[in-house]
Amino acid sequence: MKKTSLPIFCAALAAIFCSSAYGKAPSAAAVMTESRQEAMTPCDALRRLKEGNDRFVSGRPAHRDLLEQARLTVAGQYPYAAIVSCLDSRTAPEQVFDAGIGDIFSARVAGNVVNDDIVGSLEYACEHSGAKLIAVIGHSSCGAVKGAVDRVKMGNLTGLLNKIEPAVAAAERETPGLRSPGDKLLVQRAAANNVALQMRAILKRSAILRSMLDKGEIAIVGGIQDLNTGKVTFTKPETGRNPG
Numbered sequence: 001m002k003k004t005s006l007p008i009f010c011a012a013l014a015a016i017f018c019s020s021a022y023g024k025a026p027s028a029a030a031v032m033t034e035s036r037q038e039a040m041t042p043c044d045a046l047r048r049l050k051e052g053n054d055r056f057v058s059g060r061p062a063h064r065d066l067l068e069q070a071r072l073t074v075a076g077q078y079p080y081a082a083i084v085s086c087l088d089s090r091t092a093p094e095q096v097f098d099a100g101i102g103d104i105f106s107a108r109v110a111g112n113v114v115n116d117d118i119v120g121s122l123e124y125a126c127e128h129s130g131a132k133l134i135a136v137i138g139h140s141s142c143g144a145v146k147g148a149v150d151r152v153k154m155g156n157l158t159g160l161l162n163k164i165e166p167a168v169a170a171a172e173r174e175t176p177g178l179r180s181p182g183d184k185l186l187v188q189r190a191a192a193n194n195v196a197l198q199m200r201a202i203l204k205r206s207a208i209l210r211s212m213l214d215k216g217e218i219a220i221v222g223g224i225q226d227l228n229t230g231k232v233t234f235t236k237p238e239t240g241r242n243p244g
Contacts, residue, residue: 028052029062031069032102037078037130042219045080045133046237052098057230061098069101077102081133082125084198086112090227091139097232105131111144112136113163114198119205126218127208133218134209136198137232138191139225145191146181167193195222199238213240 028051030036040048055061082105083093093099093106105125107118114136125131138145147157148164171189172179181187199222203210212218221237 027062028055028098029064029100031072031100032078032080034076034078034130037080037132040080040132042132042216042237042239045131046135046219046221046234049081049097049133049135049232050234053096053230053232055098056096062100064100066101073102077129079103079105079125079129079131081105081135082122082131083107083135083137084109084112084114084118084122084202085137086110086139086142086144088139088143091137091225093137096137096225096230105129110157110160111142111148111164111194112138112198113144113160113194114201114205115163116205119202119209122202123206123208126212131218133237134202134220135223135234136195136202136220137223137225138195140188140191140227141184142187142191145187145194149179149181149183149187149190164190164194164197167191167197192222192224195224195235203238213238216240 028048079102081103083097084107085091085093087108087110093104093108097104105121107121109118122134126134144161145164145168148161148168152158152161168179168186168190170193171186174189175183175186177183177186179186199220202220203213209218209220213220216239219237219239222235223232225232
C-alpha cells in the first residue's frame with residue numbers, strides 16, 4: 001500500500017473540512033449567536049451592514065426562514081448593530097440592510113432625530129446587549145426635513161421638526177437662494193447635516209456611549225439612503241481612540 005506523506009494528508013483533510021459546513025464562515029442568513037456577536041468588531045458590524053445593503057440593491061437577498069429564526073431567538077438575542085432611522089415607509093432597515101430576526105436593533109422616528117428615550121435605548125443595545133455599531137440613517141427627499149425647511153407647525157410634530165432646524169440653518173448658509181422644500185440641494189444638504197447633528201447629540205447625551213466609543217468597543221456611523229436606488233452611502237465611522 002502506497003504511503004501518503006503527512007503534509008499531503010493534512011492538506012487533504014483541511015480541504016475536506018473547508019468544503020464542509022464545519023469549515024465555512026456563517027452565512028448572512030445564519031442567526032446571530034452570542035459567540036458570533038462577541039467575535040465581531042465595530043468594523044465587522046459596519047461591513048455586514050454594507051454587504052446587506054449591497055444584496056438589497058442588487059435584488060439578491062439572503063434566503064431566510066424568518067419563522068425559524070424567530071423560534072431560535074426566543075431564548076436570547078444578540079444583534080450586532082443599533083440603527084436610528086426615519087419613520088418613512090420606504091426606509092425599513094431590516095429590508096434596506098437585508099437583516100434577519102435578531103440581527104439589528106431598530107429605532108425609528110420621523111427625521112431620525114434622537115431624544116433621551118432613543119439614547120437610552122441605544123445604551124441598552126450597546127452596553128447591555130452587546131451591539132457593536134450605532135448607525136444613524138437619513139434618506140433623500142425626507143418629509144421631516146422638508147417640513148423643517150418649510151417651518152411646519154403641527155401639534156407635537158412642531159417640537160420634532162425644531163430638532164432638525166440647526167441642520168437646515170447650516171444647509172441654508174451653504175446653499176444660495178430662497179429657503180424652500182422644493183430646493184433638492186438644500187434638502188439633501190440638510191438631511192446630511194441632520195445625520196451628523198443627531199450623531200453628535202447621541203454622544204453628548206450619553207457618557208456610557210462616549211466611554212464605549214473611546215475604548216473602541218463600539219463605533220458610530222452616519223448614512224444617507226437614496227430612495228431611487230436603495231443604496232446607503234455611509235460617512236467615515238467614529239471609532240474612538242482604540243478602534244476594533
